[in-house]
Amino acid sequence: MVQVWTALFTIVLGIFAAVSWFWGANFCLDRLLPARTGDPVRNARNIHRAGLIRPWLFLGPAILALGLYLVYPVWESLFLSFHGKSGREFVGAANYRWLFADPGFRESIINNFLWLLVVPAASTFLGLLAAALTDRIAWGNLAKSLIFMPMAISFVGAAVIWKFVYDYRSGDDAQIGILNALVTWFGGDPQAWIALPFWNNFFLMAILVWIQTGFAMVILSAALRGIPEETIEAAVLDGANGIQIFFRIMVPQIWGTIAVVWTTITITVLKVFDIVLAMTNGQWKSNVLANLMFDWMFRGGGDFGRGAAIAIVIMALVTPIMIWNIRNARAEMEGR
Amino acid sequence: MANNPYRWAVHLSVVLFVVLWTLPTFGLFVTSFRDKDQIAVSGWWTALGSATRNDMFRAPAGEGEVEEGGRFTLTGSVFAGAGGHVKAFGISSKAPDAFAAGESADLGDGESLTVAQDGTFTLAGPESFKDRRGQRIFFTATTPPAFTLDNYRAVLFAEGLGRSFLNSATVAIPSTVIPILIAAFAAYALSWMQFPGRALLVAAIVGLLVVPLQMSLIPLLRIYNAAGQALGFDPKSYIGIWLAHTGFGLPLAIYLLRNYMVGLPKEIMESARVDGATDFQIFTRIVLPLSFPALASFAIFQFLWTWNDLLVALVFLGPQDDKLVLTGRLVNLLGSRGGDWEILAASAFVSIAVPILVFFALQKYLVRGLLAGSVK
Numbered sequence: 277m278v279q280v281w282t283a284l285f286t287i288v289l290g291i292f293a294a295v296s297w298f299w300g301a302n303f304c305l306d307r308l309l310p311a312r313t314g315d316p317v318r319n320a321r322n323i324h325r326a327g328l329i330r331p332w333l334f335l336g337p338a339i340l341a342l343g344l345y346l347v348y349p350v351w352e353s354l355f356l357s358f359h360g361k362s363g364r365e366f367v368g369a370a371n372y373r374w375l376f377a378d379p380g381f382r383e384s385i386i387n388n389f390l391w392l393l394v395v396p397a398a399s400t401f402l403g404l405l406a407a408a409l410t411d412r413i414a415w416g417n418l419a420k421s422l423i424f425m426p427m428a429i430s431f432v433g434a435a436v437i438w439k440f441v442y443d444y445r446s447g448d449d450a451q452i453g454i455l456n457a458l459v460t461w462f463g464g465d466p467q468a469w470i471a472l473p474f475w476n477n478f479f480l481m482a483i484l485v486w487i488q489t490g491f492a493m494v495i496l497s498a499a500l501r502g503i504p505e506e507t508i509e510a511a512v513l514d515g516a517n518g519i520q521i522f523f524r525i526m527v528p529q530i531w532g533t534i535a536v537v538w539t540t541i542t543i544t545v546l547k548v549f550d551i552v553l554a555m556t557n558g559q560w561k562s563n564v565l566a567n568l569m570f571d572w573m574f575r576g577g578g579d580f581g582r583g584a585a586i587a588i589v590i591m592a593l594v595t596p597i598m599i600w601n602i603r604n605a606r607a608e609m610e611g612r
Numbered sequence: 613m614a615n616n617p618y619r620w621a622v623h624l625s626v627v628l629f630v631v632l633w634t635l636p637t638f639g640l641f642v643t644s645f646r647d648k649d650q651i652a653v654s655g656w657w658t659a660l661g662s663a664t665r666n667d668m669f670r671a672p673a674g675e676g677e678v679e680e681g682g683r684f685t686l687t688g689s690v691f692a693g694a695g696g697h698v699k700a701f702g703i704s705s706k707a708p709d710a711f712a713a714g715e716s717a718d719l720g721d722g723e724s725l726t727v728a729q730d731g732t733f734t735l736a737g738p739e740s741f742k743d744r745r746g747q748r749i750f751f752t753a754t755t756p757p758a759f760t761l762d763n764y765r766a767v768l769f770a771e772g773l774g775r776s777f778l779n780s781a782t783v784a785i786p787s788t789v790i791p792i793l794i795a796a797f798a799a800y801a802l803s804w805m806q807f808p809g810r811a812l813l814v815a816a817i818v819g820l821l822v823v824p825l826q827m828s829l830i831p832l833l834r835i836y837n838a839a840g841q842a843l844g845f846d847p848k849s850y851i852g853i854w855l856a857h858t859g860f861g862l863p864l865a866i867y868l869l870r871n872y873m874v875g876l877p878k879e880i881m882e883s884a885r886v887d888g889a890t891d892f893q894i895f896t897r898i899v900l901p902l903s904f905p906a907l908a909s910f911a912i913f914q915f916l917w918t919w920n921d922l923l924v925a926l927v928f929l930g931p932q933d934d935k936l937v938l939t940g941r942l943v944n945l946l947g948s949r950g951g952d953w954e955i956l957a958a959s960a961f962v963s964i965a966v967p968i969l970v971f972f973a974l975q976k977y978l979v980r981g982l983l984a985g986s987v988k
Binding site for chain 2: 280282283286287290291294295298299302306327328330331332334335337338339341342344345346347348349350352353356363405406409410412413415416419421422423424425426427428429430431432433435436437438439440441443449450451452453454457486489490491494495498518543546547549550553554566569570573580583584586587588590591594597598601602605606609
């Protein structure tokens with residue numbers, strides 16, 4: 277109970293601190309550089325000066341938090357990746373040399389690339405399919421909401437849900453996992469799916485595809501609805517059939533949105549950690565970078581140098597998308 | 613009508629989609645209400661109809677027997693509390709369904725056994741059943757669907773999930789509230805105030821949107837540990853995780869809110885400015901109330917993300933039992949109670965109940981936020 281009160285107290289305190297900062301700083305600025313002094317020249321100068329300072333008062337807390345929690349760590353991680361276990365002694369590129377010789381790292385990065393190939397492609401494709409299909413029927417919104425629902429479920433919750441789907445019972449026991457029940461019903465042999473090296477990767481990926489398809493569907497569905505009617509009507513008049521209209525007229529018009537969905541899911545894939553931790557914890561050759569990094573952070577008291585080096589590899593994989601996003605945003609701002 | 617088969621195909625495909633996307637969750641949901649013995653022997657899909665099972669019951673060794681005219685009779689129920697219908701029974705494992713319910717089986721030495729349909733058995737013989745091993749009764753029975761809340765009771769009070777639920781709420785709520793104000797002020801400055809470096813800052817926010825959390829973990833852990841040591845407090849505290857979630861949530865918050873605020877009509881701001889309103893007044897009286905939909909979108913995102921998060925909680929709050937959040941508890945249970953699906957299923961639903969409720973109640977804002985955050 278104490279912790280509930282602490283939490284409530286902190287919420288109130290936090291809001292109070294934020295309000296008093298914004299209000300107080302603004303009040304002080306108005307006092308120091310008043311806009312009504314009776315002297316028009318001074319008024320204009322004060323307004324001008326206050327206008328230079330005020331944006332930074334508004335931005336201050338955000339810049340401070342972003343700097344401490346996101347910008348500084350990037351440099352610090354880079355720095356640590358050239359240092360030893362505790363982060364004190366300089367070791368040069370030893371962590372990276374170790375990284376590229378380590379079989380665990382090789383396994384993780386190969387798996388990560390597999391994830392990168394399969395999950396964004398599958399989620400975007402299934403999302404597009406779901407969007408196109410649900411837009412055509414009366415109960416489409418209900419269907420959408422059900423396909424979208426896994427989005428609200430945590431990766432760990434999803435892992436439990438799917439571990440039950442993949443559940444395996446040896447011998448003649450009745451299979452209680454629905455996948456093995458189906459396999460035996462069709463006359464096949466039940467398998468311990470998540471313990472099959474290589475293929476288990478795909479059974480883990482299915483979980484993320486299951487979660488991300490709804491996201492892709494919602495965004496692509498909005499994009500499909502934004503396509504001007506005339507282009508479709510013209511195609512109908514020219515005698516195109518439904519499939520031709522979809523792939524030749526509609527899809528090309530939403531390429532931009534497809535790319536955004538694809539890259540967003542790609543970034544989620546690079547950060548995926550919970551699913552692997554909960555399903556296999558990297559056993560049976562299913563490890564990925566984020567889980568490997570978590571392992572090194574705490575294994576044997578923690579090796580910060582190696583952990584940071586793995587984080588830098590993840591960052592390097594994200595960087596092209598980051599640059600692409602920034603370029604898009606700048607182009608869009610100039611167009612406004 | 614060439615259109616008809618095509619329409620059917622669309623309907624069928626959507627049905628298939630919906631079934632594939634809901635069945636896994638539904639299966640675990642049904643399981644969380646089933647009896648733990650039934651979960652272990654039959655699939656959840658059998659739970660909705662009556663299940664047929666083969667079982668064995670050992671009659672008590674003479675306990676409760678009645679003597680009447682030199683014959684001893686022992687009665688009881690093979691179901692031991694649970695309900696069902698006996699179809700057949702037998703007295704050896706080789707022929708477990710040798711007799712139909714209601715028939716009388718001859719055990720030799722003048723003893724006989726009858727099992728009625730409702731599970732009542734009657735053992736009768738010339739000698740007392742005491743000082744012998746209890747008679748084994750094999751039977752085939754259909755059990756009606758039976759659902760129970762016991763699993764939920766067990767996880768909430770015995771497995772520590774109640775505590776974790778409270779911890780999750782303690783983490784998620786302040787982590788959602790704190791960034792909103794900070795982000796709203798920053799977003800206003802980035803959309804409606806003129807100052808040098810504005811475009812650069814917006815670009816930086818867009819870049820920070822994708823910085824992987826993994827980058828921040830080790831440096832922040834070091835800062836927290838150093839600060840904790842220097843100032844003498846526990847580095848793994850709720851305040852630490854609230855601030856961490858605030859920092860990690862800010863890029864999305866600022867980005868979403870700025871995209872929304874930029875789109876507000878310019879005329880309103882200008883006329884307010886002509887009337888002598890300051891930036892502070894414009895922000896608090898006009899922009900903030902108008903931005904409610906965007907604020908709601910972000911709040912939902914941040915709440916779902918902080919409630920569902922595992923990584924940040926493990927690193928900044930730690931794995932100790934009293935600070936474990938729901939996701940962390942669930943991972944622990946997967947390790948320690950791996951095969952106990954009654955525990956896992958109920959725990960999973962305790963942990964996803966709140967996000968699912970939020971999702972269905974506020975879906976409109978969630979979709980709006982997604983669209984504002986991604987479509988460019």
